[in-house]
Amino acid sequence: MSTDSDRHAMKMAKKKVARDKIMATKTDEKGLIIVHTGKGKGKSSAAFGMIFRCIAHDMKCAVVQFIKGGMSTGERDLILSRFGDICEFYTMGEGFTWETQDRDRDVEMAQAAWEKAKDLIRDPSNKMVLLDEINIALRYDYIDINEVVRFLSEEKPPMTHVVLTGRNAKEELIEIADLVTEMELVKHPFRSGIKAQIGVEF
């Protein structure tokens, strides 16, 4: 082994001790409120990745799409056709708000989606519930943020994970969340005239 490798081994050994020490203090388990926000890509994909992680572990889970198009139809079809027994999937929204142009209808849809979400979260057999693009419905006040905060704080079973996605997450939600990731856009191909592509965007 070269001296370079020796130095590396020593440095890494130290790092491992430090890390193991930190990890040993992390002993609690609880159901997390997880938020994916920001203008970057990956908010829904990462949430969908977690849903697949649950499916891989045979953990019951559920998805409510508040705005159609957040998670692609490809993903939905795959879950419905192959894993419908372990993951309930509901698409309640009709599309992005600038597509529908009817506020009353959007509010009605968002409310129905929220009622479904509450039922799914209340059912303790669901280990994870994903509320895809709910932040958009919250942003336009289709759903009352105070009601969502109250429900998640008071009625969510303690071991259930709830994942909420969408840009512009409200401060009140970030406040009560356990894990918040902001997907920040560094570079996007739309800027150079590349269109949304199968497998990447949908």
Added chain:
Amino acid sequence: MSTDSDRHAMKMAKKKVARDKIMATKTDEKGLIIVHTGKGKGKSSAAFGMIFRCIAHDMKCAVVQFIKGGMSTGERDLILSRFGDICEFYTMGEGFTWETQDRDRDVEMAQAAWEKAKDLIRDPSNKMVLLDEINIALRYDYIDINEVVRFLSEEKPPMTHVVLTGRNAKEELIEIADLVTEMELVKHPFRSGIKAQIGVEF
């Protein structure tokens, strides 16, 4: 309809026109170099979500894990057991570098993973190739960044998407990437003593 709703409908109609106009200019398709970096969560999950998106669309794809543990064994097992025909999956790394403490061996592993990655990318039947946690191998110079940049720029088939994940993405990689997302950590439950949990972290 209320005046409030009228105003909303008008605003959204305008937004739709503007958006449709922008989208109409996005007509090109090409294989993208996609980078997920940053200290936040979701880098591997979002990439894994894209792999499932490909699987959902029956697009051949492949995964090389440069560091074991980036993507969970749950995810790997699910892909191998259910979708092995459409997605090749290789775990080449042994664990995070602070676990192995042997630089020579880490370099050897990373090099082998990179050779496998090149073979998979060169095969045009693969529509997407995910190089999970390759940024860690690049950061420690287990693999030469110039060789990776050269290969992706010169040898990647034009329609193949390559996704590269891991913190501390090198500048040279960001330079040639089409789509870069930085997952920024806003809040993390480890800080309040919560341990890594099944379905969320692995």
